[in-house]
Amino acid sequence: MTGAEAVVEIFRQEEVPFVAGIPGSGVMDYLDVLYRTGAPRFILVRHEQVAAHMALGYAELTGRPAVALVSRSPGASNTVIGVQAAAVEGSPMVLLSSHVMSTARGLGAFQEIDLESVFRPITKMSVEVRAPTRVPEVLQEAFRVATSGRPGPVHVSIPLDFPNTEVAAALAPPSATVLGRLAPNPVALERAVQLLAAAERPVIIAGGGVTKAGAAGRVLALAELLGAAVTNTWEKKAMVDDHPLAVGNIGRGGSGSSAAALREADVVLAVGVRFSEFATEDYRMRFAAGQSLIQVDVDPATVGRVYPVAVGMAADADVALEAMVDRLKPAVDPAGHQEWRGRIATLREEWERQIDDMDYDARPIASARVVRDLRAVTGRDAVVCTDSGNFNYFLARYYPATTPGAYLYPAGAGPMGCGLPAAMGVKAAFPDRQVVAVAGDGGFAMTMQDLETCVREELHVVVVVMNNFAYGNIKLRQQTKFGNRLIGSELTNPDFGEIARLFGAHGETVTDPDALRPAFQRAFDAGRPAVVDVHVNPEEMAQATIDNWW
Numbered sequence: 001m002t003g004a005e006a007v008v009e010i011f012r013q014e015e016v017p018f019v020a021g022i023p024g025s026g027v028m029d030y031l032d033v034l035y036r037t038g039a040p041r042f043i044l045v046r047h048e049q050v051a052a053h054m055a056l057g058y059a060e061l062t063g064r065p066a067v068a069l070v071s072r073s074p075g076a077s078n079t080v081i082g083v084q085a086a087a088v089e090g091s092p093m094v095l096l097s098s099h100v101m102s103t104a105r106g107l108g109a110f111q112e113i114d115l116e117s118v119f120r121p122i123t124k125m126s127v128e129v130r131a132p133t134r135v136p137e138v139l140q141e142a143f144r145v146a147t148s149g150r151p152g153p154v155h156v157s158i159p160l161d162f163p164n165t166e167v168a169a170a171l172a173p174p175s176a177t178v179l180g181r182l183a184p185n186p187v188a189l190e191r192a193v194q195l196l197a198a199a200e201r202p203v204i205i206a207g208g209g210v211t212k213a214g215a216a217g218r219v220l221a222l223a224e225l226l227g228a229a230v231t232n233t234w235e236k237k238a239m240v241d242d243h244p245l246a247v248g249n250i251g252r253g254g255s256g257s258s259a260a261a262l263r264e265a266d267v268v269l270a271v272g273v274r275f276s277e278f279a280t281e282d283y284r285m286r287f288a289a290g291q292s293l294i295q296v297d298v299d300p301a302t303v304g305r306v307y308p309v310a311v312g313m314a315a316d317a318d319v320a321l322e323a324m325v326d327r328l329k330p331a332v333d334p335a336g337h338q339e340w341r342g343r344i345a346t347l348r349e350e351w352e353r354q355i356d357d358m359d360y361d362a363r364p365i366a367s368a369r370v371v372r373d374l375r376a377v378t379g380r381d382a383v384v385c386t387d388s389g390n391f392n393y394f395l396a397r398y399y400p401a402t403t404p405g406a407y408l409y410p411a412g413a414g415p416m417g418c419g420l421p422a423a424m425g426v427k428a429a430f431p432d433r434q435v436v437a438v439a440g441d442g443g444f445a446m447t448m449q450d451l452e453t454c455v456r457e458e459l460h461v462v463v464v465v466m467n468n469f470a471y472g473n474i475k476l477r478q479q480t481k482f483g484n485r486l487i488g489s490e491l492t493n494p495d496f497g498e499i500a501r502l503f504g505a506h507g508e509t510v511t512d513p514d515a516l517r518p519a520f521q522r523a524f525d526a527g528r529p530a531v532v533d534v535h536v537n538p539e540e541m542a543q544a545t546i547d548n549w550w
Contacts, residue, residue: 004029004163006136006171007096008037013174014143016040016067016094017058017429020051024071026098029163040067043428043457046449048075050421052082052095053447057385057422058429059091060408063212065146066425067094072111076157077118084122085410085418086153089208090299092146093153095119096139099128102159119155126155132165143175149182150299151212181213182298184315184323192269192294192311193327199267199292201340202228205250207279209272209297209317210238211405218321219271220245225328227337228269229261229344234279235392237407238272241400247347251279253393255354257347264343269294272317275306278411296320355398364537365513367391367466371398373516374464377524378434381406383426387419387439390473391466391536395438417446423461424454434462434524441467441493448496451503454529462523463531465496468538475538500531509533 001009007030011019020043023031034042045051048070055066070076076097086093100109119126125145129138135158142154184192196202206219216239223230223245230239234251241248248255250262262268268291277283283306287293292310295303300314313320360369371394378384380402386392386409401407408422423437444465454461475489500507506526508519516534523530 001167002029002163003132003135003158003165003167004033006167006169007139007163008033010136010139010143010171011040011067012037013171014065014176015174016065018043018054018425019067019069020045020054020425021069022048022051022071022075024075024098026071026160027069030069030096041428043453045421045453047447048078049081049417050424050447050450050453052079052086052093053415053418053421054425054428055093056082056086056089056091056410056418057408057425059086059093059151060089060211060410060422061383061405061426062429063092063151063214065092065094065143066429067096070095070097072098072100073113073115074111076115080118080122081415082418083119083153083155085415087122087124089410090150090152090212091410092151094142094146095123095153095155097155097157099157099159101161103161105159115155115157122153123155124152128157129159129162132162133167133169135162135167136169136171140172140175144179147175148179150302181316181319182314184296184313184320188311188313189320189323189327192313193324193331195267195292195294195310196226196269196324197328197331199226199228200337201264201266201343202226203261203265203268204228204230205233205262205268205270205273206230206236206238207233207271207273208236208238211236211272213272213298213317215271215318215321216240216404218318218325221325222321222328225325225332225334227334227341227344229265229347231258231261232401233273234276235386235396235407235409235411237401238405240402240404242402244348245344247344248351249396250285252281253396255351255397257351257354261344261347265291267292267294269296271296271321273297274302276411280306358398361513362537363513365511365516365534366540367394367536368398369513370464370466370516370534370536371395374436374438374520375399376517377520378436382434382436383408383423383430385409385419385422385426385435385437387437387443388414388416389440389443389466390476391438391440416443419443420447420450420461420463423463424450424459427459427461428457431460437461437463439463439465440472441465441469441491441496442471444496445493448499451500451505451529451531455504460527460529462520462529464520465531465533467493467496467533467535469493470538472538496531496533500529504528506530507533509535511535
């Protein structure tokens with residue numbers, strides 16, 4: 001087989017859901033093989049950053065890699081924002097880039113830069129293949145690296161003359177069949193079990209690592225056994241919010257109830273949690289001297305990095321939680337801790353009152369009303385992909401999660417323009433699920449050209465634009481810290497509903513709160529991609545960043 005045929009065969013064996021990219025001289029051989037074989041699906045996008053964000057969205061939901069296929073330095077360089085987001089989030093992704101002819105390497109050939117070095121700081125592995133016979137070996141290694149340990153992006157650069165060169169190589173088994181899951185250290189496991197068995201006021205913090213490990217069911221099983229309060233980290237919503245033991249998100253824009261539960265806890269179990277800047281409210285979260293913190297994460301470097309731990313456990317979340325539940329069942333009365341369970345119920349009531357205590361009929365439209373009405377027309381398994389912006393605080397607070405891990409935002413990287421492409425990646429792999437992208441006007445405009453991709457590829461995502469005619473986060477800072485001296489923060493926007501219609505999508509613009517729910521319903525019923533441009537109150541941003549009073 002040729003190098004290109006080997007590459008596509010590896011994609012097939014790895015069950016890659018789609019390959020997204022833009023054609024260029026270095027990728028033509030791969031595209032021809034994809035055409036001849038018909039799988040995996042190739043999705044032509046309008047900018048390479050969209051390809052990377054599509055792969056990121058898919059990985060965030062499934063824990064498995066998709067592929068971004070790009071040409072030499074301009075194409076590859078355009079993916080950097082998505083690749084670094086995947087690195088921060090621990091999301092598997094395979095970036096395959098072309099390179100100049102191997103015989104021209106080092107001569108300053110057209111579009112020649114050292115791509116291997118460009119991507120090394122933001123990937124788990126960045127390598128340029130040096131010989132055509134090594135193409136299959138290196139690419140299969142890339143998939144293993146992307147999905148093992150703490151997942152992350154990998155980059156493989158293949159010179160222009162390798163794809164059509166014959167390679168004689170037996171392919172190794174796909175990564176899913178050779179990689180095991182990291183088990184906890186037995187000593188750490190027993191110490192954690194002892195602390196949890198003795199806990200009177202336990203709290204579990206579920207982070208993005210819970211979603212990637214598929215461990216949401218284990219978290220709830222442990223919480224129900226212990227009578228533990230359950231919180232989500234900022235913008236992850238790894239756990240459902242409608243469970244009786246759930247008390248909301250921690251961090252910026254979260255619930256005061258989650259903060260109260262953590263302050264009152266005697267043992268805190270953090271699973272798949274990095275303790276990011278936003279989750280800890282600028283690292284102001286503190287654990288008291290009498291509290292014991294157990295931290296479980298697949299990445300050993302994460303454990304104990306931000307806060308001292310009573311027990312640190314480098315392990316896959318699902319494996320570790322299963323072991324904890326098995327050992328705790330004989331030692332714990334599942335009907336115990338009635339006083340703490342009652343306190344959790346009170347905290348849930350306070351959280352619900354916090355949500356209800358909002359003027360949803362305000363004009364101009366309140367962002368909380370947008371989120372509430374969106375929740376009313378989306379099903380329990382709907383996937384929400386959010387862009388970067390202050391509106392995320394309202395989503396965190398007013399959009400209760402009803403399916404674990406179906407709320408996606410690469411908060412650690414905060415890339416603007418990621419919402420629509422991430423939703424495209426999810427919809428490409430799960431066409432029967434409702435998939436919503438929520439973006440500000442600034443972020444949406446950065447990638448809205450790929451509405452054309454959505455129409456052409458029949459990716460029926462719904463985009464909700466929270467339009468305040470500004471880079472709202474920047475404007476708020478200029479208003480509060482710089483004497484209202486506004487520069488570079490206000491925008492003159494087109495009618496995004498009309499823009500959508502020009503692309504062939506369904507589009508509406510909403511300025512009346514009572515028109516929101518019908519507009520959202522029409523968007524989901526349209527049978528094509530849709531954009532609802534909502535003009536929200538530009539003065540409400542100061543309400544967004546309410547702290548949890550640590």
